Amino acid sequence: MPQIEQLSRRTPKVSVDELLQGFHPSPRFGAVSFASYRPDPAQPSQAAAVAALKKFAASVDHQEPSGFLSFFSRKKSPATRSGIYLDGGFGVGKTHLLASLWHSVHGPKAFGTFVEYTNLVGALSFRKTVDALSSYELVCIDEFELDDPGDTVLMSRLMRELSDAGVRLAATSNTLPGSLGEGRFAAVDFQREIQVLADQFDVVRIDGEDFRHRGLPAAPEPLTDLELKRRIHHGFDGKVVAADEFSDLVAHLSGVHPSRYRQFIDGIDAVAWHNVETITEQAVALRFVVLADRLYDKDVPIIASGVPFDQVFTPEMMSGGYMKKYFRAVSRLTALAREGQKGEAAA
Template sequence: MTRSVSHPPYADPFAHPPETSPQELTAQLTPGARFQDVRFENYRPNPEFPSQAQARDQLAEFVRQAGQKASGGGFWPFKRRAPEGRGFYLDGGFGVGKTHLLASAYHAAKGQSGGSGGDVAFMSFQDLMYLIGALGMPQAIETFRNYKLLLIDEFELDDPGNTHMANTFLGGLMPSGVSVVATSNTEPGALGAGRFNAEDFQRQIQGIADRFGPHRIDGPDYRQRGTEPAQPLSEAEFAAWLARQNPQTTALMTHAELNRALLSVHPSRFARVLEQVSGVAVTNLEPMPEQGEALRFVHFVDKVYDLGLSAAFTGVPLNALFDDIYRNGGYAKKYSRALSRLSEMLREARG
């Protein structure tokens, strides 16, 4: 990829994206670097919202019980069937610590299983959809059949296709004993509300909702507590940030170059691509009128954030990135969370 800045040479993780096998795709289903040290014990609930402490305690107990998953006992033909997996659904706005709690659940479950983590997986809902697309539904179900716990962040059914895949996937695993924790900005019974009203779609929505016990978590976006949303860096701020980075492990590209690069890599491989660098700089942010382009950028932002990479952005104000039609449509919560995370990373870039 041609760079507008050629000296010193900056890293280009998209030049030779690593090949990813199905085994590698599932091996990377762990919390990113930003969430490696989070635990139930260091979650700080807002005392003004008791539901936060309640959600933490309820989830910790759910994970403890999931760790006691038993296989069917006895001998054939008297072998007992393993109990069905249970579902825990954490519903609340973005920025209230749902991902912190979900990652804490992962670390707690790993500790119960002796640290192997081989039967616990952590992923976003979009990761799951991409993984099913890459593996195919039968192989995806078979891959996770012996897991005791799946942790799915930002469970959001944006279209009937996703709904059908999620219902089929959960229906293939939970009856055999796999428990699932999911977080979302939407109550389980209201997933997809206001977007698709086809009878079959609503039936599948209800089928998913019935698998989970809902738990509400309230509160404001912690990333914005007491602060104004951050905006892209000025030229001077960007130059100061860039001077602190190692060029050999920092990716530097314009927004237009990034959009072209994201088209060349399947979203399920974004994390593997970004693991090759320690920092990412995207200059000349521009409005994204095309929704496919905007959603790829949102997924990119999520991966940069989860991996804890140093990041800097210049260009238009954040509220100009996404078209108002999209920000207020079916994907509104994806865009809102991306803007919240961009704002936090920009504050970090300023030091």
């Protein structure tokens, strides 16, 4: 028999140290390395990116160690760029390479998504976040993207202060740093902030097949509520299943800071959602996107009744300013649902 819990009853208390300890690659990338990356011989930029990252890793390890007077000893010269920026389409291995860089560097370091860093600032305050990360040798930012002016200003300030403190930066995105924010808000009004971000990085282009043209994988047919109950009790023997009414779960998320979502799902082997419905409020949808990312990070299979996951966000959301986030969430939720309901490994 499975052990049944409810996420809607969880309210994790997380210390600053515990929050920072969560800034490491997800289990999907917990053991990757430059050696395990397989460059496509038809795409020489991939092998060139590996070489560039190895060189960058060596330069990080040759820095003065953190500690007394480290702020002054680690200051870079005005001509030195603090970071490296991997630009390329979906599916070319950027996260694999970024995690490989993190694994190869010694000393204090952080790895998280863009959203996780903005959530960290929200949880700690800007100044405490800068103070906490300034002692690190390396800060890796995956899926770097700017969706609104507030994030533009916030992240440009954070990157500038970390750079000034001698922290080395590494980021991935499918948008060149000088083009961040284009198409979603009046980027020209924030060009100075965007340029500050661009000036921190040397750009490394990674070419390869962009998987976006394949579209979203087909969402599995939702289970009936009776089928869902049977699967909960007979498909996860000896495991911990978080079973919730979907509306209760998404309502509960508003009371759990997104920076705590890693701890929110600790110890959960699978989730079961009764009566999934379309989310109509943007703030609720964006919190749910973060939960989807954390579930995908930990490869937690999903079984569900209600609407399929390609209908969990409104058409307006799927075509609006945050569409990239929503498409990623639908893709990941669908992969986890196919794993939970069809036994297919989530890629």
